[in-house]
Amino acid sequence: MNRFQSVAEHQRRYGVKRLCSILGISRSGFYYWSRTAVNGAARQVAAAEPAARMRAVHQESDGTYKVPKIAEFREASGEAVNHTRVPGSCGRPGSKGSG
Numbered sequence: 001m002n003r004f005q006s007v008a009e010h011q012r013r014y015g016v017k018r019l020c021s022i023l024g025i026s027r028s029g030f031y032y033w034s035r036t037a038v039n040g041a042a043r044q045v046a047a048a049e050p051a052a053r054m055r056a057v058h059q060e061s062d063g064t065y066k067v068p069k070i071a072e073f074r075e076a077s078g079e080a081v082n083h084t085r086v087p088g089s090c091g092r093p094g095s096k097g098s099g
Helices: 003-014 016-023 027-060 067-076
Strands: none
Touching: 003 016, 003 027, 016 027
C-alpha cells in the first residue's frame, strides 16, 4: 500500500489535510492520484489480456519467437499491435531465441 492509498483509506476518520501532513505528501498530489488511480487500474486490466496472449505465443514457440515474430503473428490474426507492447512478454531468462 502506498501513502496515497493510506490517505484514501483513512480520510473520513482523520481528514486529508492531517494525513497528508503526517505522511509528508501534498494534498494536490493526493487529489491528482485519486483522480487518476481509477484510470490506471483500468489500463492495467485492459493490458492484461493482450499480455497473456503474447506470453502464450512466446511459450508455444518454445521461447524462440521474439518481438518481430509475435507482432507479425498478432497482426496476422487481426489484432492491432503496437510494437512497444510486445517486448514485455519476451527476453526472459532462459528464452532460446535471439530475436
